[in-house]
Amino acid sequence: MPRFPGCVTLANMNDNSINQHEAILEARGLSKRFGSGFLAVDGVDMTVRRGEVYGFLGPNGAGKTTTLRMLVGLIGATSGTIKIAGHPPGDPAGLAKIGCLIEGPGFYPYLSGRHNLRVVADLASVSQKRVDEVLDLIEMTSRAGRKFGTYSTGMRMRIGVAAALLKDPDLLILDEPTNGLDPQGMAEMRKLITQTGQGDRTVLISSHLLGEVQQTCDRVGVIANGKLVRESTVEDLLGDEGVFVRADSSDRAQEVLTRMFGTAAVVRENGHFNVRTDPGQSLEINRQLTASGIGVSELRPLDRSLEDVFFQLTGDKQGS
Amino acid sequence: MIATIKAEWRKSRSRPAFLLSLGAVAAITVAVYGFVWYLALHPGAKQSQGVSLLSLYPHEFVNNVMNPGLFLGEVMAVVLGALLTGSEYAWGTTKTTLTQGPGRLTNWAGRVVVFGAWMVVMAIVLFTTGAASSLIVASSEGHGIAWPAVQTIFTGLGAVWLVFMANGALGMTLGVLLRHSAAAISVGLVYVLAVELLGVSVIGSLNDGAYKWIAKLFVGQNAGALLQSFTSPAFGPMPAPAIGSGQAVLVLGAYVVGFVVLSAGLLRLRDVT
Numbered sequence: 001m002p003r004f005p006g007c008v009t010l011a012n013m014n015d016n017s018i019n020q021h022e023a024i025l026e027a028r029g030l031s032k033r034f035g036s037g038f039l040a041v042d043g044v045d046m047t048v049r050r051g052e053v054y055g056f057l058g059p060n061g062a063g064k065t066t067t068l069r070m071l072v073g074l075i076g077a078t079s080g081t082i083k084i085a086g087h088p089p090g091d092p093a094g095l096a097k098i099g100c101l102i103e104g105p106g107f108y109p110y111l112s113g114r115h116n117l118r119v120v121a122d123l124a125s126v127s128q129k130r131v132d133e134v135l136d137l138i139e140m141t142s143r144a145g146r147k148f149g150t151y152s153t154g155m156r157m158r159i160g161v162a163a164a165l166l167k168d169p170d171l172l173i174l175d176e177p178t179n180g181l182d183p184q185g186m187a188e189m190r191k192l193i194t195q196t197g198q199g200d201r202t203v204l205i206s207s208h209l210l211g212e213v214q215q216t217c218d219r220v221g222v223i224a225n226g227k228l229v230r231e232s233t234v235e236d237l238l239g240d241e242g243v244f245v246r247a248d249s250s251d252r253a254q255e256v257l258t259r260m261f262g263t264a265a266v267v268r269e270n271g272h273f274n275v276r277t278d279p280g281q282s283l284e285i286n287r288q289l290t291a292s293g294i295g296v297s298e299l300r301p302l303d304r305s306l307e308d309v310f311f312q313l314t315g316d317k318q319g320s
Numbered sequence: 321m322i323a324t325i326k327a328e329w330r331k332s333r334s335r336p337a338f339l340l341s342l343g344a345v346a347a348i349t350v351a352v353y354g355f356v357w358y359l360a361l362h363p364g365a366k367q368s369q370g371v372s373l374l375s376l377y378p379h380e381f382v383n384n385v386m387n388p389g390l391f392l393g394e395v396m397a398v399v400l401g402a403l404l405t406g407s408e409y410a411w412g413t414t415k416t417t418l419t420q421g422p423g424r425l426t427n428w429a430g431r432v433v434v435f436g437a438w439m440v441v442m443a444i445v446l447f448t449t450g451a452a453s454s455l456i457v458a459s460s461e462g463h464g465i466a467w468p469a470v471q472t473i474f475t476g477l478g479a480v481w482l483v484f485m486a487n488g489a490l491g492m493t494l495g496v497l498l499r500h501s502a503a504a505i506s507v508g509l510v511y512v513l514a515v516e517l518l519g520v521s522v523i524g525s526l527n528d529g530a531y532k533w534i535a536k537l538f539v540g541q542n543a544g545a546l547l548q549s550f551t552s553p554a555f556g557p558m559p560a561p562a563i564g565s566g567q568a569v570l571v572l573g574a575y576v577v578g579f580v581v582l583s584a585g586l587l588r589l590r591d592v593t
Contacts, residue, residue, distance in 0.1 A: 069593070103412070107412075123422060
């Protein structure tokens with residue numbers, strides 16, 4: 001599974017530390033109803049384990065940011081419980097272990113990037129020396145003297161991530177860190193997140209950019225219409241391996257494939273077949289189909305993306 | 321709370337609005353001195369009746385800066401208070417601040433302390449500029465230099481600071497309440513420059529003045545009465561203030577505490593969206 005280099009995968013969690021099974025964030029029955037009566041988050045149960053990179057997925061307006069705001073105590077939950085970094089949300093002792101960038105970076109436009117970080121360092125009771133360290137980490141040292149108000153969106157995001165990293169937090173929460181960035185900015189931010197996610201740090205990223213999450217996360221939670229519709233590893237979410245087959249005669253090809261793998265393993269859709277089997281069977285599939293006089297125009301491992309799964313999960317839910 | 325005070329001071333000491341306000345305080349004080357000096361030297365002018373050069377000399381500078389002090393208290397302190405709290409919402413810095421560690425009330429307490437410190441600086445600039453202007457007038461007119469008693473200077477500073485704080489606390493509360501600096505400034509200025517004056521006038525005229533006691537509870541009335549209590553024969557005959565200085569101090573102090581507590585409650589209970 002593609003992921004952050006240096007991050008702890010579920011596969012090797014047992015080898016690293018027993019603490020990595022420990023939840024650093026647990027939310028149970030979390031709901032938020034705003035004054036207007038709108039139920040933004042509805043009974044979310046969510047667990048983020050220490051050391052993992054957790055992707056929080058959902059379409060715009062699904063309740064991602066509202067959930068994250070509740071986790072850090074910016075807004076109160078209507079019902080449910082939260083334990084984050086061992087403390088209730090908003091507790092100073094818990095916040096001391098959390099770095100977050102929620103709904104875009106918020107800084108003083110008349111201060112420089114460095115000066116803004118110094119203000120945050122004061123608030124977090126962090127040494128001013130750390131400011132230069134994080135500026136170096138986000139490669140903003142040379143531009144840190146410019147006023148924040150003159151920064152591009154990408155530079156603002158970098159300063160936001162730098163502020164989140166000042167405390168060297170156990171848990172880093174990043175809400176849509178690539179929002180508004182151009183492709184180059186997105187690539188740079190992905191690289192930055194890759195660096196920051198190394199080691200034992202837990203990272204919770206909210207995003208609707210699925211390729212990004214698929215590349216970077218160990219586990220994901222999918223939220224739609226305020227409800228957490230799935231929480232699992234990326235591998236589990238993507239499902240079993242398979243082979244994509246496109247052949248001349250669909251009906252005859254289905255007969256052959258069904259004979260080979262059984263009815264349940266063959267799904268016919270839009271003129272092609274998704275066959276649940278080891279991609280190593282591709283050669284045998286080609287041989288059997290051609291032996292039956294069926295031309296094969298496309299044969300490749302089934303590459304089921306997170307996007308496919310996401311739309312399946314959220315599309316059904318959104319539509320209901 | 322030390323952490324929040326450090327952070328608040330670090331960000332506000334570079335804030336253009338605060339630095340400009342100090343310049344404005346100095347400029348307005350010099351302008352007032354210059355205008356009164358002109359009137360005193362031109363006795364034929366209609367407005368110059370009762371204006372004495374004596375009121376411009378160093379011995380009277382504390383009493384003399386009370387006029388610009390009242391204007392600055394009613395306008396600039398409201399604007400600065402509203403800016404300090406309201407713009408935090410527009411810039412999204414409230415969420416940044418509240419996720420760093422110190423609790424909401426600690427953050428608020430630090431902000432109030434630093435705002436109070438700025439009001440001290442503003443009062444000192446007012447007094448320093450007034451003293452310097454009076455020195456220039458006295459030197460130019462060949463008058464001897466005599467300063468007021470130290471106690472008078474500190475009492476005056478305290479009175480001006482209290483007026484600044486009461487109006488500033490109003491601005492800060494509006495900023496928190498409306499979560500928008502422009503709206504808070506607008507509402508604050510409309511209140512101190514129009515609504516309060518109209519309110520006092522209307523309430524005072526109701527039922528042959530039976531409700532004048534209510535009018536005496538307004539911020540502006542108490543601020544005016546407190547600063548008006550700083551006078552001397554050099555300023556000519558002045559009507560006695562309708563509110564005693566002791567009562568004015570208590571009422572203004574109650575406003576400061578009330579606004580600060582109200583804002584703290586709003587910050588503590590409301591969601592940061």
